[in-house]
Amino acid sequence: MAPAMAEAAASSRSRSHLDLVVLMLVLLVGGGEALSLDYYTKSCPQEAEAAVAAAVKQAMAKDRTVPAGLLRLHFHDCFVRGCDGSVLLDSSGNISAEKDGPPNASLHAFYVIDNAKAAVEALCPGVVSCADILALAARDAVALSGGPSWVVPVGRRDGRVSLASETTTALPGPTASFDQLKQAFHGRGLSTKDLVVLSGGHTLGFAHCSSFQNRIQQQGVDPALHPSFAATLRRSCPPNNTARAAGSALDPTSSSFDNTYYRMLLTGRGLLSSDEALLTHPKTRAQISLYAASQPAFFRDFVDSMLRMSGLNNVAGEVRANCRRVN
Template sequence: MASAAGIMEAALLVAAALLLVLGGGAEALSLDLYEERCPEAEAAVTAAVRQAMAKDRTVAAGLLRMHFHDCFVRGCDGSVLLDSTASVTAEKDGPPNVSLHAFYVIDNAKAALEALCPGVVSCADILALAARDAVALSGGPSWVVHVGRRDGRVSLAAETSTLPGPRASFEQLKQAFHARGLSTKDLVVLSGGHTLGFAHCSSFQDRIHPDKAQQQDPSLSPSFAASLRRACPANNTARAAGSGLDATSAAFDNTYYRMLQGGRGLLASDEALLTHPKTRAWVALYAASQEAFFRAFAKSMLRMGGLNGGDEVRANCRRVNQ
C-alpha cells in the first residue's frame, strides 16, 4: 500500500510539473534582455563568482547545485534563495538543502547589480549566470545563458521532498527528470555535475557500512569502498566528513564518468546510471570524450535553466518584494 508520504510526494511532483508547464519554458527567455537596461549584468555576476572562487574553490560546486535545486522546485525562480520567515519554512531549510552553500555570492552579485541598474536583473537569472560561470571558471564549458526569469514569491521546505535523493533508483531518477520535461539523457549528462564538489558521509554511509541483513553494495569497487570507510568510519561523528564526488572535485572534467565505469561512483544514484544499456552507453561516451560531455552539458543546462517560474524581480534575493 502506498504510504501517506509517498502519496504526498507524488502530488507535489504533479503540482511541480504543472507549475513548470504553466510557467512556460526556455522560449519565454531572451538572449539580449539586459543589453539595453543593464549591459554590465553578466560582467557583474562573473566578477562576484571570480572573487569568491579566488578565496574558496568550493563555491563553484555550491552554485551549480543551488541552481539545480532551484530549477527542480517550482522552476528556476530563485525560490531556493528565499530565507525562512516567522510563518514559513523555506526550501533553503528543507533537508536536501541544508548543505547548500555560497548564498553570499548571489547576495554580492545582487548588491552590485542593484547599485548599477536597480530592479532589473532577477535573482533567478543571477543564479543561472553564476552556475554557468562556476562551471567555466572550474575548467568546464561555457554557454550563452538565456535570461528573463522572474523570481517566485513562494518557497516551501516541504516541496524539497520532490528532489531526487542519493538512494534514488534509476526509475525514480528518470521520473524526477521526466516530470520536469527533461529527458533520460539530460539525467545522465547533468549528473556529470558531480564532477565538482563533495558529499557528506550521510549521503553514502549505507553503501559502505551495510547493516547485517544487507550485503555491501556489489557495484562498488572493494578498494574504493575501503578508502571511503577510512574517511567515514561506522562510528563517524565528524559532521563535516565525507568525500569528493570524484577524484578531481575542484576541476570540471569527465573524471566522474571514468570513475563510474570503474565502480567508483560515490552515490547509489550515480551508480544507477549504469543500470540500463542506453544510459551505460552515454556514460561510456562521456568517459571517452570530455569534449562530447562538455557539449552535452551546456545543452542540458540550457534545457534545465529553461524551467521557468516566478513573477517579480526581487530587490533582495532573500526576501519577496513588499
Template sequence: MAAAPPAAEAALLLLLALLALAAVALRRGDALSLDLYDVTCPEVEAAVTAAVRQAMANDRTVAAGLLRMHFHDCFVRQGCDGSVLLDSTATVTAEKDGPPNASLHAFYVIDNAKRAVEALCPGVVSCADILALAARDAVALSGGPWWVVPVGRRDGRVSLANETTAALPGPTASFDQLKQAFHGRGLSTKDLVALSGAHTLGFAHCSSFQNRILRAQQGVAAADDPSLSPSFAAALRRACPANNTVRAAGSALDATSAAFDNTYYRMLQAGRGLLSSDEALLTHPKTRAFVALYAASQEAFFRAFTKSMLRMAGLNGGQEVRANCRRVNPS
C-alpha cells in the same frame, strides 16, 4: 573571466540557446531572451562573473555550491524562480531549510552579485537570472563549457521546505525515481545522464553514501555495495567509519572535484561512483550507453551538458524582480 569561445563554438552555442528558447516557449509560453539586458543592464554578466570569480578564488567549494543551488532551484515549485534563495520567516520554513538543502552553501555569492547588479541597474535583473548566470560561470571558471544564458526569468514569491523532499531526488534514488523526477520537469533520460555529470564538482558527506559501505545496522554488519570497487569501498570506510562523529567527514564526488571534466563518468565505469544515484545510471542500457559516451569523450559530455542546462534553466514561473534575493518584495 573565462576566455571567450572561438567564433565557431560561440555560433554553435548561440544556436543551441535559440533552439532551447524555442522549445521552452512552446512548452511553457515563457519569454526568455538572449538580449533582454543589452540596453537596460549591459554590464550584468560582467558583474556576476566578477562576484563568482572572487568567491572561487577564496573558496574552492563555491563552484559546486552554485551549480547545485541552481539545480535545486529549478527542480522545485515553478522551476528556476529563485525560490531557493528566500530565507525562512517566522511563519514559513523556506526551501533552503528543507532536508535536501541542508548542505547548500554559497548564498553569499548571489547576495554579492545582486548588490553589484543593483548598483548598476536597480530593479531590472531577477535573482533567478543571476543564479542561472552564476551557475554557468561556476562551470566555465572550473574548466567546463561556456554557454549563452537566456534571461528574463522572474522571481517567485513562495518557498516551502515541505516541497523539496518530493521534488529533489536523493543520493539513494533508483533509476526509476531519477527518471520520474527528470521527466516531471520535461527533461529526458539523456538530460538525466548529462546533468548528473555536475557531480564532477564537489563533496558529499558520509550520510549521503553510508548505505554503500560496511556499517552496523542494529548490531548486524551490512555488506558493502557489490558494485563498488573493493579498494574504493575500503577508502570510503576509512573516511566514514561506522562510529564516525565528525560532521564534516565525507568524500569528494570524483578525483578532480575542483575541475569540471568527464572524470565522473570514468570513475563510475570503474566502480568508483560515490552515490547510489550515480550507480543507478549503470542499471539501464540507455543510460549506460550515455555514460560510456561521456567517459570516452569530454567534448561529447560538454555539448550534452550545455544543451541540458539550457533546457533545465528555461523552466520559470516567477512573478517579480526582487530587490533582495532573500526576501519577497513588499506587497
C-alpha cells in the same frame, strides 16, 4: 582536411548547434513571456554579466567549494517551482523555506549570489532578477572551473513562494533508484539523456558520509563498489561517525569540471547510489561510456542540457531587491 581547418569546421558546427538550441529555448520556453538573449539590452548594461562573473571569481579565489555550491543551488532551484530563485529565500515567521528543507541542508554559497546581486543593483537597480543571477553564476562557476561556457537566455522572474515541504518530493536524493531519477526528470520535461548529462555535474564537489553510508555499512558493502575504493570510504566514514565535516570528494578532481566522474563510474568508483543507478540500463551505460571516452562530447551535451533545465521558467513573479526576501 588540414588540422587547423578541421578544428575550425568543428568549432563552426558546435556554434551552429548551440545557436539552434538557444533559438529553440527562446521560442519555446515558458508558454508566456519567453527567455531571450537581449532581455536586458535596453534596461541594463552588458557590465551586469561581468559583475556576476567577478563575484563568482572573487569567491572562488577564497573557497574552492564555491563552484559546486553554485551549480547545486541552480539545480535545486530549478527542480522546485522552476528556475525562479525560490531556493534563495530565507524562512520567515512560521514558513520554512526551501533552503531549510532536508535535501537542502548542505546547500551553500548563498553569499556569492548576495554579492553578485549587490554589484548588479549598483549598475541597474530593480532590473535583473535573482533567478537570472543564479543561472549566470552557475554558468560562470562551470566555466571558471575549466568546463564549457554558454550564452544564458535571461528574463526569469523571482518567485514569491518557497516551501521546505516541497523539497522532499521534488528533489531526488543520493539513494534514488533509476526509475525515481527518471521520473523526476521526465516530470519536468527533461529526458533520460539529460539525467545522465546533468549528473556529470557531480564532477564538482563533496558528499557527506550520510549520502553514501548505505553503500559501506558494516553488515555489507555494496558489491558494485571497487574493493579498494570501498575500503577508502570506510576509513573516511567509520561506523557511528559523528563528524559533520566527514565525507568524500565526488571525484578525485573535484575542483575541476571534467569527465572524471564518468570514468570513475565505469571502474566501480562512483560515490552515490544514484550515480551507480545510471549504469543499470544499457542505453545510459553506453552514454556514460561515451562521456568517459570524450570530454568534448560531455561538454557539448552538458551545455544543451543546462539550457533545457534552466529554461524551466516561472513566468510569473517579480524582481527582488534582496534575493533573501520578497519585495
